[in-house]
Amino acid sequence: MKRYLPLIVLVLALVYLGTTFREPHGRVGFDLGSFGRIPILLNGRIKPLDTVARTSLLSLQGRQRLVTPEGRSLAPGEWLAEVLYQPEKADTYRHFLIENAEVLDLLGLRPEEGDGGKRFSYAQVRARAPELERQGRLAEETEAQLRSPFQRQVITVRNRVVLYLRLKATLLLPDTTDPAGEIAAMTGLARPGLDATEQRAREALANRLTYMDRFGYFRVVPRTQGEGALREWDTFGAAALAALQAGRESRGVSAHAELAAAWRTGDGDRFNALTQELHRMIEAIDPVALRKGDFETRFNAAAPFSSSMGLYVLAFLLGVASWLGWTEPLRRSAFVLLAVAFAASTLGIAARMWLEGRPPVTNLYSSALFVGWGAVLLCLVLERMYRNAVGPVAGGMIGLATLVIAHHLSLSGDTMEMMRAVLDSNFWLATHVVVITVGYSAMFLAGFLAIIYVVRGVLTSSLDRGTRDALYRMVYGVVCFATLFNLTGTVLGGIWADQSWGRFWGWDPKENGALIIVIWSAVMLHARLAGMVRERGFMGMAVFGNIVTSWSWFGTNMLGVGLHSYGFMDAAFYALVSFVVSQLVIIALCLLPEAKWRSADSR
Amino acid sequence: MKPFLESLKVFFVSLRLTVVLLILSMLLVFVATLDQVNLGIWAVQEKFFRSWVVYWTWPKLGLAIPVFPGGYLLGGLLLINLICAHVFRLSFTWRKVGLQLAHGGLILLLIGELLTGIWQRESFLRMDQGETKSYSEAYTAVELALVDVTDASEDQVVVLPEEWLARRPVTQHPALPFRVAVKAYFPNASVERRRGAGPAAGVPTATQGAGVQLAVNPLPITYHRNERNTPAALLELIGTEGSLGTWMVSIQLTEPQRLAYQGRAWEIVLRPKRTYHPFSLTLLRFSHDKYPGTEIPRNFSSRVRLRSADGRDDREVTILMNSPLRHEGLTLYQAGFDNNDTTTILQVVRNPSWLLPYVSCAMLFAGLMVEFGLSLAAHLRRRRARIPQPA
Numbered sequence: 001m002k003r004y005l006p007l008i009v010l011v012l013a014l015v016y017l018g019t020t021f022r023e024p025h026g027r028v029g030f031d032l033g034s035f036g037r038i039p040i041l042l043n044g045r046i047k048p049l050d051t052v053a054r055t056s057l058l059s060l061q062g063r064q065r066l067v068t069p070e071g072r073s074l075a076p077g078e079w080l081a082e083v084l085y086q087p088e089k090a091d092t093y094r095h096f097l098i099e100n101a102e103v104l105d106l107l108g109l110r111p112e113e114g115d116g117g118k119r120f121s122y123a124q125v126r127a128r129a130p131e132l133e134r135q136g137r138l139a140e141e142t143e144a145q146l147r148s149p150f151q152r153q154v155i156t157v158r159n160r161v162v163l164y165l166r167l168k169a170t171l172l173l174p175d176t177t178d179p180a181g182e183i184a185a186m187t188g189l190a191r192p193g194l195d196a197t198e199q200r201a202r203e204a205l206a207n208r209l210t211y212m213d214r215f216g217y218f219r220v221v222p223r224t225q226g227e228g229a230l231r232e233w234d235t236f237g238a239a240a241l242a243a244l245q246a247g248r249e250s251r252g253v254s255a256h257a258e259l260a261a262a263w264r265t266g267d268g269d270r271f272n273a274l275t276q277e278l279h280r281m282i283e284a285i286d287p288v289a290l291r292k293g294d295f296e297t298r299f300n301a302a303a304p305f306s307s308s309m310g311l312y313v314l315a316f317l318l319g320v321a322s323w324l325g326w327t328e329p330l331r332r333s334a335f336v337l338l339a340v341a342f343a344a345s346t347l348g349i350a351a352r353m354w355l356e357g358r359p360p361v362t363n364l365y366s367s368a369l370f371v372g373w374g375a376v377l378l379c380l381v382l383e384r385m386y387r388n389a390v391g392p393v394a395g396g397m398i399g400l401a402t403l404v405i406a407h408h409l410s411l412s413g414d415t416m417e418m419m420r421a422v423l424d425s426n427f428w429l430a431t432h433v434v435v436i437t438v439g440y441s442a443m444f445l446a447g448f449l450a451i452i453y454v455v456r457g458v459l460t461s462s463l464d465r466g467t468r469d470a471l472y473r474m475v476y477g478v479v480c481f482a483t484l485f486n487l488t489g490t491v492l493g494g495i496w497a498d499q500s501w502g503r504f505w506g507w508d509p510k511e512n513g514a515l516i517i518v519i520w521s522a523v524m525l526h527a528r529l530a531g532m533v534r535e536r537g538f539m540g541m542a543v544f545g546n547i548v549t550s551w552s553w554f555g556t557n558m559l560g561v562g563l564h565s566y567g568f569m570d571a572a573f574y575a576l577v578s579f580v581v582s583q584l585v586i587i588a589l590c591l592l593p594e595a596k597w598r599s600a601d602s603r
Numbered sequence: 604m605k606p607f608l609e610s611l612k613v614f615f616v617s618l619r620l621t622v623v624l625l626i627l628s629m630l631l632v633f634v635a636t637l638d639q640v641n642l643g644i645w646a647v648q649e650k651f652f653r654s655w656v657v658y659w660t661w662p663k664l665g666l667a668i669p670v671f672p673g674g675y676l677l678g679g680l681l682l683i684n685l686i687c688a689h690v691f692r693l694s695f696t697w698r699k700v701g702l703q704l705a706h707g708g709l710i711l712l713l714i715g716e717l718l719t720g721i722w723q724r725e726s727f728l729r730m731d732q733g734e735t736k737s738y739s740e741a742y743t744a745v746e747l748a749l750v751d752v753t754d755a756s757e758d759q760v761v762v763l764p765e766e767w768l769a770r771r772p773v774t775q776h777p778a779l780p781f782r783v784a785v786k787a788y789f790p791n792a793s794v795e796r797r798r799g800a801g802p803a804a805g806v807p808t809a810t811q812g813a814g815v816q817l818a819v820n821p822l823p824i825t826y827h828r829n830e831r832n833t834p835a836a837l838l839e840l841i842g843t844e845g846s847l848g849t850w851m852v853s854i855q856l857t858e859p860q861r862l863a864y865q866g867r868a869w870e871i872v873l874r875p876k877r878t879y880h881p882f883s884l885t886l887l888r889f890s891h892d893k894y895p896g897t898e899i900p901r902n903f904s905s906r907v908r909l910r911s912a913d914g915r916d917d918r919e920v921t922i923l924m925n926s927p928l929r930h931e932g933l934t935l936y937q938a939g940f941d942n943n944d945t946t947t948i949l950q951v952v953r954n955p956s957w958l959l960p961y962v963s964c965a966m967l968f969a970g971l972m973v974e975f976g977l978s979l980a981a982h983l984r985r986r987r988a989r990i991p992q993p994a
Contacts, residue, residue: 044894044901219896232895385986418894424902425925473982480978484971491712491964500925502725502936502952504960505716507648512636519629523622530618559640 006332009318013311013340020302026078029268034275036077039282039293041233042218044418046286048293050300052218053080055414056167060160061097061119062411068093069121080167085179085263087168091122096160100153106135107157122164132158166217171236172260173208180261183240183254190247206244212237221252222285231286252281296355304348305369309403311341312376316396319389323462327389334392335383341399342376349373356416359430361437362423364557365406365415370434371553372402374441375448378478386470394448398441408572428496436489436514440549442482443517447546447583449475450539454590456599463599472535475542476528482545483521490514509559513552520548540590546583550576615687624684628677631657653720682713701977705970708963715959723954726878727938730886730907732945737883737912739951740875745834745854749779750870764876768836780865784839786849791822791832794853807837807849812860812871814851836873840864878951881931882911887919889947891940903937905947922949 026032036050053076057064066074069092074082083090094115098104104111107128111117114124125132136158139151147155176182182205189202212235219233226232234242236256243250255274262271283290315337322330349360349369356362361370375398383391409415423429453471457463493514498504505511524541527533533541554576594600614620635651642650651657652674658667672680685706693699726739744765751759761778773784786807797808797818809815819835835853839846842864850860852873859870885908892901904923909916909930922928927936932953939948 041896044897044899226895230892230895418897418899418901420900428925477979477982480975484968484975487971488964488968491960491967494960495964496925498957498960499927500936501938502927502934502950502954504719504957507635507639507644507652509636509639512632516629516632519625519632523625523629526618526625527622530622532619532622556636559636 002326002329005329006336009333010336010340013337016311017304017307017340017344020304020307021298022301026075027081027268030078030081030263031268031272031275032075032077032081033297034272034279035081037290037293037297038220038275038278039286039289040218040220041222043414045414045416046233046289046292047414047416048297048300049080050077050297051414053077054300055410056080056163057095058411059163059413061095066093066095067115081263083164083167084171085260087172090168091126094119094121094124096120096122096125096157096164098153098157100150100157102150103153103157106154107132122161125161129161132161163217166215169212170216170218171220171256173205174211178261179264180254180258183257184249186240186244187247187249190244202244206241209237209241209244213241220256221250222282222289224285255281292355295351299348299351299355304344304351305403305406308341308344308348309400311337311344312396312399312403314396315341315392316400319392319396322389323456331387331389331392334389334396335380338376338383338392338395338399339380342373342380342395345369345373345376345399345403352416358419359426359434361433362419362429363415363417364554365409367433367437367440367553368402368406368409370437371441371444372399372406374438375399375402375445378442378445378481382474382478386474388467388470390449390452390467390471390474393452394445397448398444408575425496425500428492428499432489432492432496435485435492439482439486439489439517440553442478442485443521443545443549446475446478446482446542447544447549449478450542450590451546451586453539454543454586457597458589458592459598461598463597468535468599472538475539479521479524479542479545483518483525486514486518486521490518509556510552513556517545517548517552520545536590536594540587543583543587543590547580550579612687612691615683616691617684618688620684621681621688624677624681627672628681631671631674631677634671678713678717682710685710685713698977701970701972701974703970704966705974708966708968708970711959711963711966715956715963718956718959719954722956723952724878726876726951728884728935728949728951729941730884730947730949731942732886732889735883735885738877738879739949740877742875743832744876745873746876747783747836747838747852748859748870748872748874749783750859750872751778751867752870753867762877765834768834773841780842780867781847782841784841786837786839787819788834788836789819789821790834791824792835792853793820793822793833794818794835794851794855795820809837809849809851811848811862812850813856813858814849814853814860817851819851819853834873838871880933880951881913882909882916884909884935884949886947889940889944891944903940905937905949 036048036053038049039046040049040052041047042052054064057066057076057079064076066076066079068074074093079090079093079095082093097118098107098109098114098120099118107120107125109120109124114120132154135154139147139154142151173179173182186205189198189205194202214237216235216237219235221234221236221239223232223234236253239250240253243253255277259271259274259278262268262274279290315334318330318334318337322328322334349366352366352369353360360373361367376395379391379395379398381391383389383395419429449471453463453468453475457468490511493511494504497506497511520541524538524545527541528538554572558573558576631651635647638651639647654673655676656669657671657673659670660667689703689706693702695703726741728736728739730736746765747763747768749761749763759778761776763774763783767774768785768788769790773782775782794814794817797816806819806821809817814837819837822833824832833854835851835855837849837851839849840862841847847862847864850862850871852860852871854873854875856873859872862869862871887906887908890902890904890906892903893899894901902924904921906919906921907928909918909920909928911917911931916930920928922935922937924937927934929935932955934952934954934957936950936952937947938950940946941948
């Protein structure tokens with residue numbers, strides 16, 4: 001048993017990953033998988049409806065799972081179909097996350113009326129929606145940094161409601177009972193010589209379509225001219241208006257209207273046939289869009305990063321357990337789990353790279369993924385060299401922590417954004433950004449290794465001389481590695497700045513953050529060389545490196561100034577402060593006199 | 604004397620000094636970054652980095668107390684420390700070649716930043732589609748231009764720099780038939796339509812030109828990133844037979860004011876300081892691509908025609924984000940746009956030391972690679988010798 005444990009763990013982990021590729025279940029008779037794969041254009045990126053469903057759900061309610069009032073669990077694709085095609089039903093779904101007591105009061109709601117005390121439906125919010133809109137406008141007039149918690153929450157909730165209303169206005173004529181019929185009747189309204197009633201009907205229809213064009217959330221009809229990312233897509237409203245004016249049926253429009261009708265009447269076969277037809281129509285114009293949409297849907301469903309999360313936890317636990325007994329089999333099993341989790345993350349990052357056509361790090365979300373990825377890679381290397389289970393423990397911790405951070409960052413919407421002009425440079429994204437992110441990984445790894453050293457040394461008697469030496473050498477090596485990458489990455493950033501706006505160094509907060517990391521690693525190396533610190537001091541400094549790096553990574557973005565700031569994140573601010581405090585506590589532990597360490601005797 | 608020099612040497616080659624200076628620099632950068640929220644990026648650079656000592660002003664007394672070494676002092680000491688260490692402590696051996704290289708790169712980087720601080724000049728070039736320009740304009744500095752426009756084919760220009768206006772003398776220039784007396788100069792002031800009551804106390808009024816209807820409202824100098832100072836001045840022109848009147852000039856009054864004197868036509872304007880270049884640019888087309896269906900900018904680019912004064916160059920160039928034009932020691936970057944995408948704004952930078960960071964980056968990277976590579980190799984050798992590999 002002991003001998004085969006790592007093998008068993010490997011097989012179980014792979015089987016678990018395999019199960020994530022299953023197709024989700026949904027409304028009987030409807031091919032919701034194909035529906036989710038229909039590509040659309042939103043925020044400049046062509047993506048499948050499945051992604052729209054998931055990111056919308058995350059924005060609305062902070063999670064992808066939704067339970068209907070009847071207690072049925074809905075997959076994101078089915079939820080989106082209900083919102084798009086049968087909004088009178090979706091209005092009863094409790095998918096607005098409202099936690100702030102003052103906002104609840106504003107909407108005349110009590111927590112006990114919500115799902116889990118915090119999720120509410122549009123039907124519940126509707127009566128006070130105008131007041132919410134008014135308060136949202138008032139709050140927006142205040143500068144972002146000066147807004148009160150109430151004002152920030154009002155804006156968030158208002159934006160959630162607006163997002164939902166925009167989704168509803170995307171593909172379905174407002175207040176229609178017969179979407180396909182009304183669209184089909186359009187052709188008749190184009191001929192000359194309409195009587196007054198017909199003229200009024202035409203104008204009313206045009207107004208409703210204009211509203212859909214202005215307010216609809218995404219674009220569904222690709223134009224035939226243009227190529228790839230430069231191709232324009234039309235909203236349903238705009239395409240339908242054009243068809244109305246031309247007096248010709250546009251299949252791109254009527255197919256969508258019929259799809260809505262099929263969903264509403266419960267005609268599964270018709271729904272599936274229309275989905276296939278839409279696939280074929282888009283494939284004829286932009287085959288890459290369909291291929292990527294298909295891939296992205298599978299990627300979304302497999303959710304490699306959340307699978308990795310569980311595996312990282314297990315790797316960490318098995319690693320810690322190996323220090324207590326049954327050492328070698330548990331250590332090997334932990335290593336196997338770390339390797340499988342790493343492989344899943346690697347596939348996930350590679351998939352994102354292919355979908356975006358970009359190097360791995362393009363925004364804060366992907367930087368979190370990559371920081372974890374880089375640190376875990378280093379851990380695997382260290383574990384191969386030292387075989388003391390430190391790799392799986394540190395790797396499990398950092399892997400999990402970065403994925404949790406990434407999850408929270410993903411709540412604000414689609415994590416694959418289009419790059420603004422100055423960032424639109426794959427060369428610099430691939431060099432400066434990747435190098436500096438690997439530098440962050442190494443700094444965090446050094447810090448977490450030092451945490452293992454301090455916690456094991458102070459609180460347990462398991463830190464023997466050999467482990468101690470090994471950890472010291474590991475931290476030193478990783479700090480050297482971090483210095484190399486941070487320094488090179490920072491200077492490369494300067495060169496990018498020189499290339500794009502003519503200033504090698506601008507004292508921008510993010511640049512300063514990177515500089516502080518570089519200086520701190522230099523301080524560590526020189527203090528050690530000068531004999532100013534020894535093993536324990538060096539470990540304390542490595543833990544402080546966590547504070548320095550986290551400040552550079554997130555703290556600088558919170559200042560709300562400079563070219564690198566991506567907006568003020570107040571929730572993250574408290575998380576950062578707690579992290580800093582926790583690190584200070586560990587440094588304080590590290591400074592305890594040697595005699596107080598429980599491992600003092602095992603030297 | 605000898606022991607003093609000796610102790611000085613010991614002080615400057617010490618590694619402890621390095622560590623202390625590095626920690627101080629770290630604190631300086633950190634506090635400066637936080638202070639950007641209050642002061643804005645430019646004021647922070649002057650206060651913390653381009654200074655020898657950082658002062659803290661005691662609000663009640665208005666007393667400036669030196670509280671921390673500034674960027675020049677710390678950078679300078681680090682440079683001395685580094686050079687001393689290399690001269691006196693680190694003898695050259697092949698094992699140390701990586702460190703030598705990395706530190707050499709660092710020295711070059713520090714020197715490069717110093718030279719950039721001294722030499723770098725930034726200005727901008729704003730062109731409408733079809734317009735041709737051979738000069739760029741300063742971001743903040745202004746100048747007073749007095750232009751004799753009598754001859755349709757050639758202008759005679761006399762330019763008086765801002766510092767001159769601020770010092771308020773009366774100036775006589777051989778090319779000017781009148782003297783110019785500065786009655787008031789404001790580094791930042793708004794110009795408003797004059798309302799019923801008289802002007803603010805102590806502010807003279809214009810008696811000629813566009814300023815007759817206007818009043819100057821002095822403002823405190825701003826350091827904010829998104830705000831610009833708008834200088835203004837009141838000038839009296841004095842001819843041989845006495846005063847010609849008082850004119851108001853302001854950077855907000857972009858149209859030149861005209862006056863006729865002794866049969867010649869003059870224009871007078873306060874404008875951004877100009878730098879003329881030995882070439883001209885014509886904006887052929889500005890493009891601003893957005894991602895379909897969004898306002899997210901995808902790319903900005905300017906197609907320009909470049910013609911040098913000596914006629915050697917006459918070609919079309921595209922300047923776009925991340926791809927500047929380097930010409931005649933200047934670098935021209937796509938910096939902005941205006942007027943519904945028909946005007947381009949190029950940033951013009953002269954920095955003779957621009958190559959140094961590239962060289963130092965290569966040296967740093969190579970040096971650290973060698974140093975850590977050698978350490979890692981030695982470490983692995985020792986490990987292999989010490990522990991037998993488990994089977």
